[in-house]
Structures are given as C-alpha cells and as structure tokens.
C-alpha cells in the first residue's frame with residue numbers, strides 16, 4: 116500500500132507511519148500547498164487545509180491514499196481561551212474522510228502573540244529557547260511536559276480519519 120503525506124514535516128510523516136504500521140505501508144512525503152493561511156484560525160480552515168493536503172498529495176503521486184494533516188488554533192464554544200487543534204483527512208481519490216486529534220489549551224501569553232499575527236511554531240521556539248520544535252515534540256509535548264507529543268497527537272487524528280476506510284473492504288484489497 117502506497118501512502119502520500121501532504122507535508123515534509125517529519126512529525127507528520129512519523130504520525131502516519133506509526134498509525135498504519137500494521138499495514139506496512141510505503142509512505143512518501145510530498146510538499147504541497149495547504150491552500151489556507153500558514154496559521155489556520157478556525158476548525159473550518161484547519162479541516163480545509165487537511166483536505167487540500169490529502170487531495171494534492173494524492174494528485175502529485177500514484178499512491179493509493181493521500182493523507183493531509185493540519186494544525187490550527189480555534190476558539191471553541193464552551194472551552195475558555197484559545198485551543199490548539201489538529202485535523203487529518205484521508206482520500207483514495209474518490210472518498211474523503213476526516214478525523215480530529217487532541218485539543219490543547221494554549222497559555223494566554225501564547226494566545227496574545229498569535230492574535231498579534233504570529234505563528235505557533237516560532238512562538239513556541241521563542242518561548243522555550245528551542246529551534247524547530249514544531250518538527251519534534253511540538254507544542255503538544257512542551258505544554259504537557261512530555262505526557263504526549265506532536266507526532267503521537269497527530270497519529271490519533273490519522274487513525275480517526277483512516278477508520279472509515281479500514282473497516283470497509285477497499286482498504287484490505289489494496290494490501
């Protein structure tokens with residue numbers, strides 16, 4: 116089974132590899148445009164970014180499935196403050212399914228900097244004296260003191276988006 120991931124960020128590729136390990140997939144990383152702002156600011160923008168990445172990754176390759184992962188921030192009804200969210204989309208070129216990952220509360224000082232137009236990755240690097248934390252443990256790792264990390268958090272979104280394919284017949288037939 117060939118899977119194309121619409122990003123070259125190693126944590127996204129790792130999230131797909133670890134989730135689909137059972138199927139021994141060949142996973143390729145494809146640089147695609149998400150079609151949404153670099154820092155999505157709503158669930159809708161984040162889901163759209165994941166969808167675009169999934170479709171564009173599949174279109175750029177001859178893989179069986181395209182997978183898109185997008186991180187974003189959003190104000191969610193009933194949840195105080197600003198939340199970090201992550202969504203995945205999976206397509207076989209016909210059907211497209213979506214799944215969400217964990218939601219984390221962002222500290223107020225981080226939220227204020229994002230409101231001023233900054234991107235989460237650089238803000239986290241500046242705040243913690245790191246370089247490229249978004250390609251390693253991520254905010255999910257830093258803000259939970261390692262109880263989870265970005266790859267693991269993203270892998271939950273991948274599992275949820277792939278689920279509808281895995282429980283159907285089409286997925287098994289491509290193994």
Ligand SMILES: O=P(O)(O)OP(=O)(O)OP(=O)(O)OC[C@H]1O[C@@H](n2cnc3c(O)ncnc32)[C@H](O)[C@@H]1O
Pocket residue numbers: 121122123124127153154155184185186187234235236237239248249250252253254255256265
């Ligand atoms: O190369 P791509 O695939 O774009 O990888 P990315 O790290 O930029 O990931 P996204 O575009 O999906 O994320 C949108 C923004 O949110 C940041 N971000 C999302 N989740 C993060 C996390 O866990 N830790 C740090 N930054 C994060 C990210 O660095 C971007 O600035």
Ligand SMILES: [Mg+2]
Pocket residue numbers: 153
């Ligand atoms: Mg990005």
